[in-house]
Amino acid sequence: GYAPEVTGIAKTNAKVAVSQQGRVLYETTVPSGPFRIQDLSSAVSGKLDVKIEEQDGSVQTFQVDTATIPYLTRPGQVQYKLASGRPSTYNHHIDGPLFTSGEFSWGITNGWSLYGGSILAGDYNSAAIGIGRDLYAWGALSADVTQSFAQLPDQAKKQGKSWRVSYSKRFDSTNSEITFAGYRFSERNFMSMGEYLDARYRDGSTGNNKELYTITASKGFENLRLSLYGSYSHQTYWNQSADDRYSLSANTYFDLGPFKSTSLMLSATRSQYEGTNDDVVYLSMSIPWGTASVSYTGQYNDKTYMQSASYYDRIDNNNNYRLSAGNSMGGVNGTSSQGSGYFTHHGDAAEMTANASYYQNNYTSFGLSLQGGVTATAKGAALHAGGGNGSTRLMVDTGKVSGVPVNNGRVHTNMFGLGVIADVGSFYRNTTSLDLTTMPDDIEANQSVVEASLTDGAIGYRKFSVVQGAKAMGILAMEDGRHPPFGSSVFSHEGREIAVVADDGQAWLTGLQAGETLDVKWDGQTQCQVTLPKKLDTMSSLLLPCQAIG
Structure with missing residues (x-):
């Protein structure tokens, strides 16, 4: 059930779009401050483009590599995915060749899984093979290699390989986790489908990936009521300068006099793109106030310090x-x-x-x-x-x-x-x-x-x-003045039991429809029928004659 997580800091109320190869996978609106998107589909893998559109018109963009351990499959099972279509741009315009892709993961044993996949798109084709190993107490490890074949107009065919190693481990004894640590190396002539589409149909601004190092880790300190979270990625290219992204956050909660579970959070993010640093530091303190909470937030970015006091409350569950x-x-x-x-x-x-x-x-x-x-x-x-x-x-x-x-x-x-x-x-x-x-x-x-x-x-x-339907107390009486026997059942026209007759013909009737005919049964068969008035008075008891059958 693994799904990639996207974290960031919004400077204002902002729209966040997560896309892959120009196709928007997820879009949402977030308030100012840190956000964490955790409900992406578990089918998502690979590099994601994150775009944060602020209300002042500014835009933040960065990438998240969602490489993980997708290869481990239950022993004896085979998981597979097939897809076919054409790529589309941010503006939802079809742009690119018809492609077909597929992948599978086979659980060989309880510890070993085999993975493979391919993309077929005419002038672009690729195939991958990998293996995953459950190391039990030592986590999980996987490795794979991808071979690509790309034909660009007026150029020789490009062929290249990309190798990847991934590791994941949770340390329960220390309440810490390395959710992903990995390394990828791509040859100069290797092209992902996204790089091929960019070179063939767009301006070719996407860098030619070389090496990628990425790690995400968390650590909890229960006695201190403190949790730490950090991530780091370093991407180098064959044809441009390297990109880096660092993120670190600390969360703690404590009792502030009568205010229980007061929370304090500090987070910092640095994105390096083409030699330019984009730094954001965020501080937040939240105090419970009955069913609501009041908070103070401060955010430093681009030599500007923004601070605000907020009041949050729930009107109801929705x-x-x-x-x-x-x-x-x-x-x-x-x-x-x-x-x-x-x-x-x-x-x-x-x-x-x-x-x-x-x-x-x-x-x-x-x-x-x-x-x-x-x-x-x-x-x-x-x-x-x-x-x-x-x-x-x-x-x-x-x-x-x-x-x-x-x-x-x-x-x-x-x-x-x-x-x-x-x-x-x-x-x-x-x-x-x-x-x-x-x-x-x-x-x-x-x-x-x-x-x-x-x-x-x-x-x-x-x-x-x-x-x-309506609810009412009814008194059932037959033509001779007698009442149906104690314990008789009353059924709706749909055959649903709606009441049991008590002493003196009394029955609490539910789900009544005006003008409906009810069956009264005892001794295993319908003995008489009651026809409800066309206008029901549920405020008083209903006297209901029961007409004998046959």
Whole structure:
């Protein structure tokens, strides 16, 4: 279930786009400060381009190498992926040849896995072979080699190899982890498909990769309530200067008098691109304030120090907001005041974020973002918030009853009685429940909890036993004045048991529909029928004549 993680620091409310070879994989809006994107698809691998578009018009760009240990597969299993299509640009224009790609991973034994793959695209073709080894207490190690063949116009065919070694290890005894450490070397004539597309169809500005060193590590100190996180990547090229990216953050929490679990975070990032340094230092302190929190943040970048005080609160499970006010000092704008607001709504059909910012003598901006998806199966279709391409999801069915709240109201079923839980964990037992406390009065659940354990990328389906209709106390009487026997069952026209007759013909009836005919059964068969009034009065007991059958 590994998926790459993208971290960075936004100077303002910003839009973050993660792309690969010009194709946008993930796009979201983040508030100012550090962000961490952890919900990319586990199918993503390779080098990612990250673009941060700030509200003042400035743009940050950097790359993240997501090489990991993708080769380890359960013994005896084969995992494979196939894809075919044409590349597209940032502007969603088709640009490049038709290609077909595939890869597989085979679990030879419990410790060894074999990996292979290829890309076929006419004038560009490549093939890779690798092997992964589970070292058990010593982590996991893998190595692979890729051979590329590229034909550019008016040039000789280029052939080259690229070697890679990857290592991963978690040290439970010391609460630390090397999530990835690796090395890659590419020959001068080796070309990835991204480099080929750039050289063939664009301006050829992408560097010709040579060596890549990358490491990501974390360490926790439970006694000190402190955690450290760091990453480093060093990319050299055959035809341009090297790029470096360093990131280090420290998080701690403590009790500040009556304020429990006050948190303090310090992070710093340096990106070196073509000999130019882009440094960002960020400091944040957050104090719980009832159900809300207040915080102070300071950020230094490009000789400018920005500071602000913020108030964050949750309106309910689906809505939260943050208000900030502060100023900036230094830089070309001198001292300026600023303010911003950020609102997030988790809806049934989409996740919405709205933001606004004011920067004295500089800019005023507004932003709105909607993100969601649609899941269509043989059982039906439903719009939903969240859920990346191929993510694990659970479709819930409430039997054509709409507006049923699920998982504390995070999802409500649509007009067809369907809803989709998009944040389901793979390979774990997931419990999904109806929210009985906020369920409308005319809806009743005979079954309110379901469980599902889904494989990665699966779409599960679970059905709840839910009825909708009026509720009323009824007194059932037959033509001769007698009542149906104690313990008789009352069934709806759909064959669903809705009540059991008590003393003197009394029955608590649920899920009633005006004008509906009910069956009353005892001795194993229907003995009489009740026809409900076309206008139900649920405030008083209903006297319901039961007409004998036959």
